[in-house]
Amino acid sequence: MKSFIECSACMIRQSLEILNKHSTSNEQKSDILKLVLKALSETTITSINPPQLTNKVHSILKQELHIQDFYSEEKKESNKEALRLESFLNQLIASADNPLLTAAKLAIAGNVIDHGALASFDLNETISTVLEDHFAIDHFDRFEELVSKPNRILYLGDNAGEIVFDKTFISLLLKQHQTVIYAVKSAPVLNDVLLEDAKETGLAAMIPVIESGSTTAGTEPSEMNAEFRNYYTNSDLIIAKGLGNFETLYGLNDRKNKFFLFKVKCPHLGKYLNLSMKDIVFLEETF
The missing domain is CATH 3.40.50.10880 (Uncharacterised protein PF01937, DUF89, domain 3)
Structure with a gap:
């Protein structure tokens, strides 16, 4: 099943929740969020399924925060x-x-x-x-x-x-x-x-x-x-x-x-x- 355009809003919400929990400063939070938004803007969201979209976003968060398990x-x-x-x-x-x-x-x-x-x-x-x-x-x-x-x-x-x-x-x-x-x-x-x-x-x-x-x-x-x-x-x-x-x-x-x-x-x-x-x-x- 392919993603909906609205899945991007869920990805942003998840990203903010993770950043609010794990980031060290507002500057870091802002920089990482920009990377997430850039990735979403460059992705044809309706061409991949929601778990694939989640992995695309979470891979950025994991790399930038140096954390593998956010939950x-x-x-x-x-x-x-x-x-x-x-x-x-x-x-x-x-x-x-x-x-x-x-x-x-x-x-x-x-x-x-x-x-x-x-x-x-x-x-x-x-x-x-x-x-x-x-x-x-x-x-x-x-x-x-x-x-x-x-x-x-x-x-x-x-x-x-x-x-x-x-x-x-x-x-x-x-x-x-x-x-x-x-x-x-x-x-x-x-x-x-x-x-x-x-x-x-x-x-x-x-x-x-x-x-x-x-x-x-x-x-x-x-x-x-x-x-x-x-x-x-x-x-x-x-x-x-x-x-x-x-x-x-x-x-x-x-x-x-x-x-x-x-x-x-x-x-x-x-x-x-x-x-x-x-x-x-x-x-x-x-x-």
């Missing part, structure tokens, strides 16, 4: 906050009329933990509302049918903190005789999940966790490493969490049984999909 503190705090909720999430799933549906909705609720798309978010409110919401795009029945028998599932993670919500969903899938491999990014970008987050939250002790090779806020096909590509091609089904994975993998028409789970956090993406902000989506790509 390391936020990721650790998000993991801690989500782990404090883990027992509560499992109780909600266990007491539900349809535990699989509830686990899926809670996994999507965790998608609100996003320091790239959102300046602020209310996790507890999101948990409360998402359980009452219906999927704006609803292919859950198809997924439920597929997991009624054993499958090899490749689960593409999105953000730190959110990974704990994924963990509760995966725990239920394991009980239903599914085999799950979890994929993380290979380098820091935004607050996307890394191998250290999988270890920190206990997911790596529960199932195999691999790096995708991707250094963008999604899963860029050209960056897939050999191990990940093998799982991507040969798994029975794929669960792809978050907007970044949707923006990089939707529309490729490269395989069947690929499901995208996310919460709409961008009004322009919402308009593109004819959805509203905060809608929750359980979408199977069909072709």
Whole structure:
């Protein structure tokens, strides 16, 4: 999916947030912002996808600030906050009329933990509302049918903190005789999940966790490493969490049984999909 012209405003907002946190002076902030604006002005924004645009901007910020992970503190705090909720999430799933549906909705609720798309978010409110919401795009029945028998599932993670919500969903899938491999990014970008987050939250002790090779806020096909590509091609089904994975993998028409789970956090993406902000989506790509 290609970027919208309006994505440039989000890039400027992200840049200012990072500069306000990490730059040492207004002069430095101004000089780096000029480089970002120059890069945006020289880019045909609608020719690349949003994660590629993010990488173009963040590479400038990383080079000029000499920092590779702008959100390391936020990721650790998000993991801690989500782990404090883990027992509560499992109780909600266990007491539900349809535990699989509830686990899926809670996994999507965790998608609100996003320091790239959102300046602020209310996790507890999101948990409360998402359980009452219906999927704006609803292919859950198809997924439920597929997991009624054993499958090899490749689960593409999105953000730190959110990974704990994924963990509760995966725990239920394991009980239903599914085999799950979890994929993380290979380098820091935004607050996307890394191998250290999988270890920190206990997911790596529960199932195999691999790096995708991707250094963008999604899963860029050209960056897939050999191990990940093998799982991507040969798994029975794929669960792809978050907007970044949707923006990089939707529309490729490269395989069947690929499901995208996310919460709409961008009004322009919402308009593109004819959805509203905060809608929750359980979408199977069909072709």
